[in-house]
Amino acid sequence: MATTVSHRVAVAGASGRMGQMLIEAIRASGDCVLAGALDVPASHAIGNDAAAFLGHASGVPVTADPKAGIAQSEVLIDFTRPEGTLAHLQACRERGVNMVIGTTGFTEHQKAQVQDYARDIAIVMAPNMSVGVNVTLKLLEMAAKSLASGYDIEVIEAHHRHKVDAPSGTALKMGEVIAQALGRDLKDCAVYAREGVTGERDPSTIGFSSIRGGDIVGDHTVLFAGTGERIEITHKSASRATYAQGSLRAVRFLAGKRSGLFDMFDVLGLR
Known part of the structure:
Protein backbone atom coordinates (compact mmCIF):
# COMPACT_ATOMS: atom_id res chain seq x y z
CA MET A 1 0.00 0.00 0.00
CA ALA A 126 2.12 35.04 -7.27
CA PRO A 127 -0.37 37.91 -6.90
CA ASN A 128 -3.17 35.42 -7.39
CA MET A 129 -3.02 31.72 -6.53
CA SER A 130 -6.24 30.84 -8.33
CA VAL A 131 -5.80 28.18 -11.00
CA GLY A 132 -8.45 29.90 -13.12
CA VAL A 133 -6.78 33.30 -12.89
CA ASN A 134 -3.47 31.87 -14.01
CA VAL A 135 -5.09 30.13 -16.97
CA THR A 136 -6.68 33.53 -17.73
CA LEU A 137 -3.20 35.10 -17.70
CA LYS A 138 -2.11 32.58 -20.32
CA LEU A 139 -5.15 33.45 -22.45
CA LEU A 140 -4.29 37.15 -22.13
CA GLU A 141 -0.77 36.48 -23.31
CA MET A 142 -2.14 34.74 -26.40
CA ALA A 143 -4.75 37.45 -27.05
CA ALA A 144 -2.25 40.29 -26.71
CA LYS A 145 0.05 38.79 -29.33
CA SER A 146 -2.83 38.44 -31.80
CA LEU A 147 -4.34 41.86 -31.02
CA ALA A 148 -1.06 43.77 -30.98
CA SER A 149 -2.29 46.67 -33.12
CA GLY A 150 -5.63 48.38 -33.58
CA TYR A 151 -6.93 47.52 -30.11
CA ASP A 152 -6.97 49.66 -26.97
CA ILE A 153 -6.37 47.70 -23.78
CA GLU A 154 -8.06 48.42 -20.45
CA VAL A 155 -7.90 46.41 -17.21
CA ILE A 156 -10.89 46.77 -14.88
CA GLU A 157 -10.86 45.21 -11.41
CA ALA A 158 -13.30 45.17 -8.48
CA HIS A 159 -12.69 44.11 -4.88
CA HIS A 160 -14.24 44.34 -1.42
CA ARG A 161 -14.16 47.53 0.61
CA HIS A 162 -11.37 46.25 2.90
CA LYS A 163 -8.70 45.86 0.22
CA VAL A 164 -5.87 48.31 0.88
CA ASP A 165 -3.93 48.34 -2.42
CA ALA A 166 -5.01 49.45 -5.89
CA PRO A 167 -4.82 48.36 -8.61
CA SER A 168 -4.92 44.80 -7.36
CA GLY A 169 -1.83 42.66 -7.68
CA THR A 170 -3.73 40.45 -10.11
CA ALA A 171 -4.63 43.43 -12.32
CA LEU A 172 -1.00 44.54 -12.36
CA LYS A 173 0.10 41.00 -13.24
CA MET A 174 -2.39 41.00 -16.10
CA GLY A 175 -0.89 44.27 -17.31
CA GLU A 176 2.63 42.90 -17.01
CA VAL A 177 1.76 39.76 -19.00
CA ILE A 178 0.11 41.83 -21.74
CA ALA A 179 2.92 44.38 -21.89
CA GLN A 180 5.55 41.65 -22.11
CA ALA A 181 3.65 39.94 -24.91
CA LEU A 182 3.62 43.27 -26.77
CA GLY A 183 7.32 43.92 -26.16
CA ARG A 184 6.63 46.84 -23.81
CA ASP A 185 7.48 47.70 -20.20
CA LEU A 186 4.39 48.23 -18.05
CA LYS A 187 6.15 51.02 -16.12
CA ASP A 188 6.30 53.03 -19.35
CA CYS A 189 2.80 52.41 -20.71
CA ALA A 190 0.46 52.06 -17.70
CA VAL A 191 -2.18 54.73 -17.04
CA TYR A 192 -3.71 54.53 -13.57
CA ALA A 193 -5.92 57.63 -13.43
CA ARG A 194 -7.87 59.87 -15.78
CA GLU A 195 -9.52 63.13 -14.82
CA GLY A 196 -10.39 66.35 -16.59
CA VAL A 197 -9.28 67.05 -20.16
CA THR A 198 -6.95 64.14 -20.82
CA GLY A 199 -6.70 64.41 -24.61
CA GLU A 200 -7.03 61.49 -26.98
CA ARG A 201 -6.05 58.07 -25.76
CA ASP A 202 -2.49 57.02 -26.53
CA PRO A 203 -2.88 53.67 -28.34
CA SER A 204 0.31 52.31 -26.76
CA THR A 205 -1.01 52.62 -23.20
CA ILE A 206 -2.64 50.06 -20.94
CA GLY A 207 -5.31 51.59 -18.72
CA PHE A 208 -6.36 50.48 -15.24
CA SER A 209 -9.59 51.09 -13.35
CA SER A 210 -10.26 50.02 -9.74
CA ILE A 211 -13.60 49.57 -8.01
CA ARG A 212 -13.92 49.05 -4.25
CA GLY A 213 -17.13 48.11 -2.49
CA GLY A 214 -19.15 45.57 -0.55
CA ASP A 215 -17.84 42.04 -0.23
CA ILE A 216 -16.63 41.49 -3.82
CA VAL A 217 -14.02 38.73 -3.62
CA GLY A 218 -12.31 39.67 -6.87
CA ASP A 219 -13.44 40.45 -10.44
CA HIS A 220 -11.03 41.16 -13.29
CA THR A 221 -11.81 42.04 -16.90
CA VAL A 222 -9.40 42.91 -19.68
CA LEU A 223 -10.99 44.80 -22.56
CA PHE A 224 -9.46 44.80 -26.02
CA ALA A 225 -11.42 47.56 -27.79
CA GLY A 226 -10.98 47.70 -31.56
CA THR A 227 -12.86 49.28 -34.41
CA GLY A 228 -16.22 47.56 -34.73
CA GLU A 229 -15.61 44.96 -32.03
CA ARG A 230 -14.62 44.41 -28.40
CA ILE A 231 -13.06 41.34 -26.86
CA GLU A 232 -13.47 40.93 -23.09
CA ILE A 233 -11.65 38.30 -21.07
CA THR A 234 -13.09 38.05 -17.56
CA HIS A 235 -12.42 36.10 -14.40
CA LYS A 236 -14.71 36.33 -11.36
CA SER A 237 -13.98 34.84 -7.97
CA ALA A 238 -16.97 33.81 -5.87
CA SER A 239 -14.93 32.40 -2.98
Whole structure:
Protein backbone atom coordinates (compact mmCIF):
# COMPACT_ATOMS: atom_id res chain seq x y z
CA MET A 1 0.00 0.00 0.00
CA ALA A 2 1.33 3.45 -0.93
CA THR A 3 2.14 5.81 1.92
CA THR A 4 0.55 9.25 1.73
CA VAL A 5 3.07 12.06 2.01
CA SER A 6 2.02 14.74 4.51
CA HIS A 7 3.20 18.27 3.81
CA ARG A 8 3.66 20.14 7.08
CA VAL A 9 2.23 23.62 6.49
CA ALA A 10 2.17 26.81 8.56
CA VAL A 11 -0.25 29.66 7.87
CA ALA A 12 0.40 33.37 8.41
CA GLY A 13 -2.51 35.66 9.23
CA ALA A 14 -4.26 32.67 10.74
CA SER A 15 -7.30 34.56 12.08
CA GLY A 16 -7.96 36.53 8.87
CA ARG A 17 -10.41 35.62 6.12
CA MET A 18 -7.76 34.07 3.90
CA GLY A 19 -5.93 32.44 6.80
CA GLN A 20 -9.05 30.66 7.97
CA MET A 21 -9.82 29.52 4.43
CA LEU A 22 -6.31 28.07 4.19
CA ILE A 23 -6.62 26.26 7.51
CA GLU A 24 -9.93 24.78 6.42
CA ALA A 25 -8.44 23.66 3.08
CA ILE A 26 -5.43 22.09 4.80
CA ARG A 27 -7.70 20.17 7.16
CA ALA A 28 -9.84 18.94 4.24
CA SER A 29 -6.85 17.86 2.13
CA GLY A 30 -5.57 14.33 2.18
CA ASP A 31 -1.89 15.21 2.04
CA CYS A 32 -1.34 18.40 4.07
CA VAL A 33 -1.30 18.93 7.82
CA LEU A 34 -1.41 22.17 9.77
CA ALA A 35 1.90 22.51 11.62
CA GLY A 36 1.99 26.19 12.58
CA ALA A 37 -0.12 29.34 12.75
CA LEU A 38 1.03 32.97 12.89
CA ASP A 39 -0.76 36.24 13.54
CA VAL A 40 -0.02 39.78 14.67
CA PRO A 41 0.48 40.32 18.42
CA ALA A 42 -2.79 42.25 18.73
CA SER A 43 -4.87 39.40 17.27
CA HIS A 44 -7.63 38.02 19.48
CA ALA A 45 -6.59 34.54 18.32
CA ILE A 46 -3.12 34.53 19.94
CA GLY A 47 -2.83 31.48 22.20
CA ASN A 48 -5.99 29.86 20.87
CA ASP A 49 -6.15 26.72 18.77
CA ALA A 50 -5.78 27.70 15.11
CA ALA A 51 -8.75 25.54 14.07
CA ALA A 52 -11.08 26.59 16.90
CA PHE A 53 -13.26 28.54 14.45
CA LEU A 54 -14.07 25.19 12.80
CA GLY A 55 -15.00 23.60 16.11
CA HIS A 56 -11.93 21.40 15.77
CA ALA A 57 -8.82 20.97 17.92
CA SER A 58 -5.73 20.95 15.71
CA GLY A 59 -3.27 21.10 18.59
CA VAL A 60 -1.62 24.10 16.89
CA PRO A 61 -1.79 27.38 18.85
CA VAL A 62 -1.72 30.73 17.10
CA THR A 63 1.49 32.60 17.92
CA ALA A 64 2.98 36.01 17.16
CA ASP A 65 6.52 34.56 17.17
CA PRO A 66 7.49 33.69 13.56
CA LYS A 67 10.26 31.30 14.59
CA ALA A 68 7.98 29.37 16.93
CA GLY A 69 5.18 29.36 14.36
CA ILE A 70 7.26 27.72 11.66
CA ALA A 71 9.41 25.47 13.87
CA GLN A 72 7.58 22.26 12.90
CA SER A 73 6.81 23.25 9.29
CA GLU A 74 8.21 22.59 5.85
CA VAL A 75 6.46 25.52 4.17
CA LEU A 76 4.71 28.73 5.23
CA ILE A 77 1.74 30.15 3.29
CA ASP A 78 1.59 33.93 3.61
CA PHE A 79 -1.23 36.23 2.42
CA THR A 80 -0.49 39.14 4.78
CA ARG A 81 1.17 42.53 4.18
CA PRO A 82 4.57 43.17 2.54
CA GLU A 83 6.33 44.16 5.78
CA GLY A 84 5.03 41.09 7.60
CA THR A 85 5.89 38.80 4.70
CA LEU A 86 9.48 40.07 4.62
CA ALA A 87 9.84 39.44 8.35
CA HIS A 88 8.49 35.92 7.86
CA LEU A 89 10.92 35.38 4.97
CA GLN A 90 13.83 36.13 7.25
CA ALA A 91 12.63 33.59 9.80
CA CYS A 92 12.02 31.01 7.07
CA ARG A 93 15.48 31.46 5.62
CA GLU A 94 17.05 30.97 9.05
CA ARG A 95 15.16 27.68 9.52
CA GLY A 96 15.18 26.41 5.92
CA VAL A 97 11.40 26.65 5.54
CA ASN A 98 10.01 27.25 2.05
CA MET A 99 7.28 29.82 1.37
CA VAL A 100 4.16 30.31 -0.73
CA ILE A 101 3.51 34.05 -0.99
CA GLY A 102 0.16 35.47 -2.07
CA THR A 103 0.78 38.89 -0.52
CA THR A 104 0.38 41.87 -2.87
CA GLY A 105 1.44 45.51 -2.78
CA PHE A 106 5.21 44.96 -2.85
CA THR A 107 7.47 47.77 -4.04
CA GLU A 108 10.16 47.00 -6.62
CA HIS A 109 12.75 47.11 -3.82
CA GLN A 110 10.76 44.63 -1.75
CA LYS A 111 10.39 42.31 -4.75
CA ALA A 112 14.18 42.38 -5.10
CA GLN A 113 14.45 41.39 -1.43
CA VAL A 114 12.21 38.38 -2.08
CA GLN A 115 14.48 37.36 -4.96
CA ASP A 116 17.45 37.58 -2.61
CA TYR A 117 15.75 35.25 -0.10
CA ALA A 118 15.04 32.80 -2.94
CA ARG A 119 18.76 32.06 -3.19
CA ASP A 120 18.46 30.19 0.10
CA ILE A 121 14.89 28.83 0.18
CA ALA A 122 12.32 27.87 -2.45
CA ILE A 123 9.49 30.36 -2.94
CA VAL A 124 6.32 30.37 -5.00
CA MET A 125 5.17 33.98 -5.30
CA ALA A 126 2.12 35.04 -7.27
CA PRO A 127 -0.37 37.91 -6.90
CA ASN A 128 -3.17 35.42 -7.39
CA MET A 129 -3.02 31.72 -6.53
CA SER A 130 -6.24 30.84 -8.33
CA VAL A 131 -5.80 28.18 -11.00
CA GLY A 132 -8.45 29.90 -13.12
CA VAL A 133 -6.78 33.30 -12.89
CA ASN A 134 -3.47 31.87 -14.01
CA VAL A 135 -5.09 30.13 -16.97
CA THR A 136 -6.68 33.53 -17.73
CA LEU A 137 -3.20 35.10 -17.70
CA LYS A 138 -2.11 32.58 -20.32
CA LEU A 139 -5.15 33.45 -22.45
CA LEU A 140 -4.29 37.15 -22.13
CA GLU A 141 -0.77 36.48 -23.31
CA MET A 142 -2.14 34.74 -26.40
CA ALA A 143 -4.75 37.45 -27.05
CA ALA A 144 -2.25 40.29 -26.71
CA LYS A 145 0.05 38.79 -29.33
CA SER A 146 -2.83 38.44 -31.80
CA LEU A 147 -4.34 41.86 -31.02
CA ALA A 148 -1.06 43.77 -30.98
CA SER A 149 -2.29 46.67 -33.12
CA GLY A 150 -5.63 48.38 -33.58
CA TYR A 151 -6.93 47.52 -30.11
CA ASP A 152 -6.97 49.66 -26.97
CA ILE A 153 -6.37 47.70 -23.78
CA GLU A 154 -8.06 48.42 -20.45
CA VAL A 155 -7.90 46.41 -17.21
CA ILE A 156 -10.89 46.77 -14.88
CA GLU A 157 -10.86 45.21 -11.41
CA ALA A 158 -13.30 45.17 -8.48
CA HIS A 159 -12.69 44.11 -4.88
CA HIS A 160 -14.24 44.34 -1.42
CA ARG A 161 -14.16 47.53 0.61
CA HIS A 162 -11.37 46.25 2.90
CA LYS A 163 -8.70 45.86 0.22
CA VAL A 164 -5.87 48.31 0.88
CA ASP A 165 -3.93 48.34 -2.42
CA ALA A 166 -5.01 49.45 -5.89
CA PRO A 167 -4.82 48.36 -8.61
CA SER A 168 -4.92 44.80 -7.36
CA GLY A 169 -1.83 42.66 -7.68
CA THR A 170 -3.73 40.45 -10.11
CA ALA A 171 -4.63 43.43 -12.32
CA LEU A 172 -1.00 44.54 -12.36
CA LYS A 173 0.10 41.00 -13.24
CA MET A 174 -2.39 41.00 -16.10
CA GLY A 175 -0.89 44.27 -17.31
CA GLU A 176 2.63 42.90 -17.01
CA VAL A 177 1.76 39.76 -19.00
CA ILE A 178 0.11 41.83 -21.74
CA ALA A 179 2.92 44.38 -21.89
CA GLN A 180 5.55 41.65 -22.11
CA ALA A 181 3.65 39.94 -24.91
CA LEU A 182 3.62 43.27 -26.77
CA GLY A 183 7.32 43.92 -26.16
CA ARG A 184 6.63 46.84 -23.81
CA ASP A 185 7.48 47.70 -20.20
CA LEU A 186 4.39 48.23 -18.05
CA LYS A 187 6.15 51.02 -16.12
CA ASP A 188 6.30 53.03 -19.35
CA CYS A 189 2.80 52.41 -20.71
CA ALA A 190 0.46 52.06 -17.70
CA VAL A 191 -2.18 54.73 -17.04
CA TYR A 192 -3.71 54.53 -13.57
CA ALA A 193 -5.92 57.63 -13.43
CA ARG A 194 -7.87 59.87 -15.78
CA GLU A 195 -9.52 63.13 -14.82
CA GLY A 196 -10.39 66.35 -16.59
CA VAL A 197 -9.28 67.05 -20.16
CA THR A 198 -6.95 64.14 -20.82
CA GLY A 199 -6.70 64.41 -24.61
CA GLU A 200 -7.03 61.49 -26.98
CA ARG A 201 -6.05 58.07 -25.76
CA ASP A 202 -2.49 57.02 -26.53
CA PRO A 203 -2.88 53.67 -28.34
CA SER A 204 0.31 52.31 -26.76
CA THR A 205 -1.01 52.62 -23.20
CA ILE A 206 -2.64 50.06 -20.94
CA GLY A 207 -5.31 51.59 -18.72
CA PHE A 208 -6.36 50.48 -15.24
CA SER A 209 -9.59 51.09 -13.35
CA SER A 210 -10.26 50.02 -9.74
CA ILE A 211 -13.60 49.57 -8.01
CA ARG A 212 -13.92 49.05 -4.25
CA GLY A 213 -17.13 48.11 -2.49
CA GLY A 214 -19.15 45.57 -0.55
CA ASP A 215 -17.84 42.04 -0.23
CA ILE A 216 -16.63 41.49 -3.82
CA VAL A 217 -14.02 38.73 -3.62
CA GLY A 218 -12.31 39.67 -6.87
CA ASP A 219 -13.44 40.45 -10.44
CA HIS A 220 -11.03 41.16 -13.29
CA THR A 221 -11.81 42.04 -16.90
CA VAL A 222 -9.40 42.91 -19.68
CA LEU A 223 -10.99 44.80 -22.56
CA PHE A 224 -9.46 44.80 -26.02
CA ALA A 225 -11.42 47.56 -27.79
CA GLY A 226 -10.98 47.70 -31.56
CA THR A 227 -12.86 49.28 -34.41
CA GLY A 228 -16.22 47.56 -34.73
CA GLU A 229 -15.61 44.96 -32.03
CA ARG A 230 -14.62 44.41 -28.40
CA ILE A 231 -13.06 41.34 -26.86
CA GLU A 232 -13.47 40.93 -23.09
CA ILE A 233 -11.65 38.30 -21.07
CA THR A 234 -13.09 38.05 -17.56
CA HIS A 235 -12.42 36.10 -14.40
CA LYS A 236 -14.71 36.33 -11.36
CA SER A 237 -13.98 34.84 -7.97
CA ALA A 238 -16.97 33.81 -5.87
CA SER A 239 -14.93 32.40 -2.98
CA ARG A 240 -11.43 32.57 -1.56
CA ALA A 241 -11.45 28.77 -1.64
CA THR A 242 -9.94 28.87 -5.12
CA TYR A 243 -6.92 30.79 -3.74
CA ALA A 244 -6.53 28.22 -0.98
CA GLN A 245 -6.61 25.27 -3.38
CA GLY A 246 -4.06 26.94 -5.64
CA SER A 247 -1.85 27.57 -2.62
CA LEU A 248 -1.88 23.88 -1.73
CA ARG A 249 -0.87 23.04 -5.29
CA ALA A 250 2.06 25.40 -4.80
CA VAL A 251 2.94 23.64 -1.53
CA ARG A 252 3.06 20.30 -3.35
CA PHE A 253 5.17 21.83 -6.15
CA LEU A 254 7.77 23.03 -3.62
CA ALA A 255 8.25 19.57 -2.07
CA GLY A 256 11.91 18.63 -2.37
CA LYS A 257 13.01 22.03 -3.72
CA ARG A 258 15.73 23.84 -1.80
CA SER A 259 15.90 27.25 -3.50
CA GLY A 260 14.56 29.35 -6.37
CA LEU A 261 11.76 31.82 -7.09
CA PHE A 262 8.75 30.36 -8.89
CA ASP A 263 5.25 31.49 -9.83
CA MET A 264 1.96 29.78 -10.62
CA PHE A 265 2.88 29.33 -14.27
CA ASP A 266 5.65 27.04 -12.99
CA VAL A 267 3.28 25.26 -10.62
CA LEU A 268 0.68 24.67 -13.36
CA GLY A 269 3.11 23.95 -16.22
CA LEU A 270 1.98 26.95 -18.26
CA ARG A 271 5.42 28.04 -19.46
